[in-house]
Amino acid sequence: MNKLILSFSLIVLAAFNLTAQNNNEVTITGKVFEKATNFPLEYATVAFINKTENRIVTGGITTESGAFSIPIPSGTYDVTIEFIGFDKLTIPNQVLTSDKNLGTIGLAENAQALDEVEIIAETTTVEIKLDKKIYNVGKDLTVRGGTVSDVLDNVPSVSVDVEGNVALRGNENVRILINGKPSGLVGLNSTDALRQLPAESIERVEVITSPSARYDAEGTAGILNIILRRSKLQGFNGAVTANVGHPESAGISGNINYRTGDVNIFNTTSYDYRKVPGNSSSYTQYFNKVYDENGVLINDLPDSYLDETNDYDRIRKGISTNFGVEWYITDSASLTGSVSYRNGDNESNTTNKLTQYDVNGAFVSESNRFDPEEEEDKVMQYALNFMKDFDNSGHKLTLDFQYEDNSEDEFSQVFVEGVNSERVSTLEDQSRILLQADYVLPIGEKSQFEAGYRGNFNDQDTDYEIAFLNTTDNEFEINNNLSNFLNYREYVNAAYTQFGSKIGSKFSYLLGLRLENTRITIDQPTSGDYSKKDYNGLFPTINLSYELSGDENVTMGYSRRIQRPRSYFINPFPSRSSVTSIFRGNPDLAPSYSGLFDVGYYKKFGKVSLNTSAYYQHATDAFSFVSYDTGRTETVDGQELSVIERSPINLAEENRYGFEFTVTYNPMKKWNVNANFNIFQQSVIGTTPNGLSLDNESTSWFARLNNKYTLPGQIEWQTSLNYRGPSSDAQNEREGVFSANMAFSKDLFKDKASIAFNVSDLLNSRKRTMNTSTDTYYSTSEFQWRERSFNLSFTYRFNQQKKRQDRGGSNGGDFDYEG
Structure with missing residues (x-):
């Protein structure tokens, strides 16, 4: 020692x-x-x-x-x-x-x-590299027995709101990759998929805010690269984790590895069952006065009020597995094949209550709806990788092939006052083929050239059908005005090249250029509409680094990014979340382009490490969602209620400014503190097609504090505090959200096993409160997707040592030229 x-x-x-x-x-x-x-x-x-x-x-x-x-x-x-x-x-x-x-x-x-081997210094949960932050999942006690969504909510620079939407530095347009590639494992609905994948299947998450040209240009905020667990130790080894919790949950996951000679076999499998209760409420005031274009009152009706509550009773069941074989053909070449499968079976029962009041607050009417929904999604993915090292200097060729087949089927019913009055089914099928080649050529001792190709071919079919009960003959009839079938095709071909070098011992640079061609076709047989888009984009990247000393660095990065509209963004057929709430896509929605600048500084002061960044993003044709009164009404319990529609549009421009810092403090061997703070300002300049100005400027911030301490008896105690500051846009104001998580862990049987207990949302305070204001209505709402939960987990490791030794520095050295 x-x-x-x-x-x-x-x-x-x-x-x-x-x-x-x-x-x-x-x-x-x-x-x-x-x-x-x-x-x-x-x-x-x-x-x-x-x-x-x-x-x-x-x-x-x-x-x-x-x-x-x-x-x-x-x-x-x-x-x-x-x-x-x-x-x-x-x-x-x-x-x-x-x-x-x-x-x-x-x-x-x-x-x-x-x-x-004895414990010298436990590996920190967060490692800071020059071009990325690396979050080691296995070191975070608060996510044991949880999901990938829980994991991401603890990653520096990343925030996950109460609805599960992932944002990087406050921007939700973030690209999520699995092992460096797009993957069906995050599903057709990434929010739901991330809530189903177990945290135990993840080894680490890489936060990349200034991606090199090797990465897809998609994602204006940057990239989150999720690395799955995969061991290469000799012999037979692995670990098994079982967990139970409240509200009712249970799961088991295992990762095993067998390596002998030139063959390595690996597998990760998990099963998860959990109940996820939630709730929401809203109170809306409708302004029933009507004015003409000159502002003259033409219809003076009294205001009306609507009180709406929802109780969500959800059950989520899922199994996922990844099996692969790696064959070391020679000392310098390997071939890896893997098969991944995920099956999610979900139930969601929503109890909806609508109460209407007049201008004096007197009761007018009440209606009750019960919406049971069933959803099943399946993902099958096949991957093949070939890697050839030509010598020991890093000269290599990598080839990848990946095929995915995804399906997601939803079926829901609506019961009004006990009568089944509406049926909705959504069937989605997606197939994706990915082809990739990457070539790396070292030039001399300090330079490196790289070039590659990636083809991403995505075919998606969506069949949406809604039927209403005909009370005359008591039969359901399909509503052709609301039902539709959509064929969506998105083919992206990309080629890139980049060159990196180190000048002297202090200055490094990495320059890249990526060309992407996008072809999108939208075919709607229901209406006979057909459209095609074909456009090219050049995406330069610059990454610079200057080492002031062994423990002090300055970095600068620039990258051009793109945000392509998803299929449901451009599907003009309406989908209903309730009788009075509709979402409609915009077929004229264009891609949004942005330039992202980032300047970073890293310094280590003894036991304290500081990493700071200042960033700026300018986007053109940015997406924004606009709500407006359609002028139509729906009859609920004899009362006419206004129908509100929400749709995406392109804004003229959007600017984001921000500053963040991450501090890691290790005062002693048994104590580790990590804090992350991010503040950003967003300004939007744009006008809706009907002349409504959406100009808006808002400032928001979020902070996270993780404290990990070893108590007497070698009991590890971790507390995580999170706060997401208030924010606003042209029509909405969101209040701040505070949440706390706590966990305890103890190693057993000479470190061969661990038992952990954690509480998620300790204060039951993780709720979104939002106020929406338009010319025709004002609404305040509260939403809690998941209530406080408790979890107990047990992990047993066989034929492997617990990785406790910190084997690397935190500043990371040079750029990762391979992305």
């Missing part, structure tokens, strides 16, 4: 010494592998010991591919390479007077050392 502590301390000191060197500088490169398997070792430490002074002059750590590139003053050194659980290797008497590649360095596993 003393050797490990000494090695880590010397490497940190060496980072400071590096900036003080004035000698002739050379760059030493190489790769570190596990000798038995030829698998790269990430976070291995490489140290250069001056032979004359017998001290470490500088050092560094290896990347994910096992590579290192370290500038040092010319001289004669002993080079040492270490990794936890492996024998230390020393390469003596290296005369380093010019750039040199040490080649492939193999380390042998030390079985005794693996069993004797």
Whole structure:
């Protein structure tokens, strides 16, 4: 253990010494592998010991591919390479007077050392890299037994509102990837899918606010890359987690891995059952006075009032599995095939009560609706990956093929005063093919060229049917004015190239350009409408980094992004959420383009790490949702109620400014504090087709504090506090939302097992309160998607050590050129 502590301390000191060197500088490169398997070792430490002074002059750590590139003053050194659980290797008497590649360095596993590893410093939940933030899911106690939606709500820079909508720095147009690629695992409805995938299936989440050209240009806010669990340890190993909770919930998940020789087999499977009660209420005042275009009163009717309440009784059941085989064809080539399957079976029963009052507040009428809904969604995904390393310098080719088949079937009924008066069915089918090729070519010791192609071909069919009860013959009749069938096709072909280099030991840059061609066809056989869109876009990216010292960096990034309208955004047929509330798509909706600028600063002060960013985004043709009175009415219990319609439109422009900082504080081995604060301002300039100005400016913010402490008896205690500040747009004002989560965990059986208890929304305060104001009505509403919940989980690990050793720094080194 003393050797490990000494090695880590010397490497940190060496980072400071590096900036003080004035000698002739050379760059030493190489790769570190596990000798038995030829698998790269990430976070291995490489140290250069001056032979004359017998001290470490500088050092560094290896990347994910096992590579290192370290500038040092010319001289004669002993080079040492270490990794936890492996024998230390020393390469003596290296005369380093010019750039040199040490080649492939193999380390042998030390079985005794693996069993004797002690806790030095627990890996932080959040790691800050130069070009991304990495959130390690396994270290967060508050999400055990939860879902991916719970995970994302604890990720720095990310917020999830009470309806499950994910936002990055306050912008909901965020691209969500699985293992770096679009995936059907997030389903046709990503909000619902993220609430069904178990947190235990996720290893980490990468927050990328300035994506390189290798990534899709979709997502004006940036990218969230969800990395699924997958082990590569030798032999048979894995873990199983079971959980129970209140409101009634239960689940079991397991991830297993078997590796022998040239073959690695991996599987993650989970089953989840949970009840999710929720509620909402609204109170609306209708202004029944009617004015002409000159503002002259032409119809002076008294105001009316509507009180609406909803109780949601939901049951969610789901199974998901991912099975794959990785074959190491040679030491430099591998082929991986995997199959993923997810099946969700959901029930939702909504009890709706409408009460109408006159201008004096006197009771007028009351109606009760009961809306039972059943939903089943299935996802089948097949993936094939081939990777070829041409040498040990990072020269490689990667090929990917992915096919998905998704379906989502919904069936709902409406009972008014006990009578089944309405039936709605929605059948959605989607198939997607993804083709991808990426080529990486190192140029010299400090530069890298990359080029690639991605084709994303998406076919989606939606069959929406609504039928009403004919009280004359007591039969249901399909309403052809509200029912429709939509064929939606979106094909995106993209090619990119980028070049990155390091100048000296301090300045790095990564420049890229991506070309995307989008072809969209919309076919509506019901109405005979057919439209086609075909457009190209160029998307440059710039990422710069300057290392002020070993623990201080400045970064700057620019990327051009696009937001394409989804199929339901452009489907002109109306869909009803209630008798008086309609959503209608806009077939003329154009894509929105934006430019995103980001300037970041990282500094480590002893036990404190600070990462700050200032960002600006300018968007043209930005989307906004507009509500207006249709002028139509629906008869409810003999009363005429106005029908409100909501639809997306393109605004002239949108500007976002923001500042955020993340602070990590480790005062001692058993205490870790992480805080994230983000404040942003949004200004909107635009006018609706009927001349209504939507100009608006609003400021909002959110803050998150995570405190993790080890109590006596090695009981881990974690508290998470979240606050989302108030916000507003042209028609809506949202009040702030505060929530708190708490968890306790204890390791058992010599760290082979863990038991954890957590409470989500401790104060039952996670509710959205919103006020909406238009010329014809004013409404205030409150919505709580999920009430407070309790969860108890037990995890058992077999043939694997609990990963507690912090094997890497927090500033991350150079850019990840591969995106």
